[in-house]
Amino acid sequence: MKITKKAKREAKQLYRFCLLNGLLDENRARQVVQRFVATGERDCLPILTHFLRLVKLDCVQHTATIESATLLPEDLKTIVQTELAHRYGLGLTTAFAQRPELIGGMRIQVGCDVYDGSVRAGLEALKRSF
Amino acid sequence: MNAFIFLVAAQSDSQVAQIARTFGVDWPHLGAQIISFSIVCAVLYKFAYRRILEMLEQRRQQIALGIANAEKIKAELDKTESQRLEVIARAHTQGSKFIEEARAAAARVQQEETNKAVAAAEQIMNKAREAAAQDHDRMLAELKREVGNLVVQATTTVTGKILTAEDQRRLAEETSKQIAV
Numbered sequence: 001m002k003i004t005k006k007a008k009r010e011a012k013q014l015y016r017f018c019l020l021n022g023l024l025d026e027n028r029a030r031q032v033v034q035r036f037v038a039t040g041e042r043d044c045l046p047i048l049t050h051f052l053r054l055v056k057l058d059c060v061q062h063t064a065t066i067e068s069a070t071l072l073p074e075d076l077k078t079i080v081q082t083e084l085a086h087r088y089g090l091g092l093t094t095a096f097a098q099r100p101e102l103i104g105g106m107r108i109q110v111g112c113d114v115y116d117g118s119v120r121a122g123l124e125a126l127k128r129s130f
Numbered sequence: 131m132n133a134f135i136f137l138v139a140a141q142s143d144s145q146v147a148q149i150a151r152t153f154g155v156d157w158p159h160l161g162a163q164i165i166s167f168s169i170v171c172a173v174l175y176k177f178a179y180r181r182i183l184e185m186l187e188q189r190r191q192q193i194a195l196g197i198a199n200a201e202k203i204k205a206e207l208d209k210t211e212s213q214r215l216e217v218i219a220r221a222h223t224q225g226s227k228f229i230e231e232a233r234a235a236a237a238r239v240q241q242e243e244t245n246k247a248v249a250a251a252e253q254i255m256n257k258a259r260e261a262a263a264q265d266h267d268r269m270l271a272e273l274k275r276e277v278g279n280l281v282v283q284a285t286t287t288v289t290g291k292i293l294t295a296e297d298q299r300r301l302a303e304e305t306s307k308q309i310a311v
């Protein structure tokens with residue numbers, strides 16, 4: 001399926017309708033999609049496909065994945081969430097996960113930004129240096 | 131001769147007559163014989179002796195011509211011999227020159243081929259050195275990689291066991307500080 005420039009432009013416009021104070025509002029997004037489908041637009045599928053991509057990108061950019069070798073204490077989780085909110089603003093969803101293969105430390109990914117302080121990352125860097 | 135005889139007879143007729151009579155000379159008969167002998171001599175001179183002389187003259191000329199030709203031939207032969215010697219000498223000189231040139235060319239070619247062989251050998255040596263250096267570098271890199279892998283594996287195995295809860299917290303806090311930077 002080919003997504004034309006016009007479809008991209010309209011999908012971006014729909015995406016802007018879904019923003020509330022610079023953040024994506026899920027309810028508004030559902031309403032926008034329902035109404036758009038109800039209009040019976042001819043290029044409905046390509047526009048919604050691109051709209052879905054934009055929403056996914058937004059979700060990824062506003063989701064922080066925090067991985068650690070061991071379970072983090074609650075106070076440390078709070079500190080991390082505070083730091084992330086300070087850096088990326090409110091509306092950031094955080095997800096904590098335990099990954100023993102990291103050996104030690106923590107790995108945080110927000111969109112394309114990665115903060116990797118794990119022992120595994122250090123060892124990989126050491127391995128690459130050889 | 132007859133005139134001389136007649137003159138002598140006229141001057142001393144008496145003595146001559148006496149001697150002629152003593153020796154039995156018959157003058158008419160003697161005169162006739164002299165005449166006939168003269169005629170024979172003239173005929174012989176005209177028809178035989180002169181031709182023989184001409185033939186002898188021709189032979190003499192032929193012999194002189196032959197001698198002259200022989201001398202001429204000898205001179206030509208000498209000249210030819212000298213020319214032959216000169217040609218041989220020139221050929222010898224030229225041959226020596228050609229041989230020298232051939233030797234010089236052979237020496238030059240040998241030198242060039244030697245230089246080429248030396249250059250080729252040098253090139254082969256350089257390539258061999260480069261190949262050896264590359265192999266050395268590659269093996270060194272492989273060795274480092276292997277050692278690195280072993281170090282990483284050993285560290286991975288050991289680190290997880292020796293990290294305490296405080297270490298884990300400290301590491302996590304360090305990562306958290308990276309966000310604030």
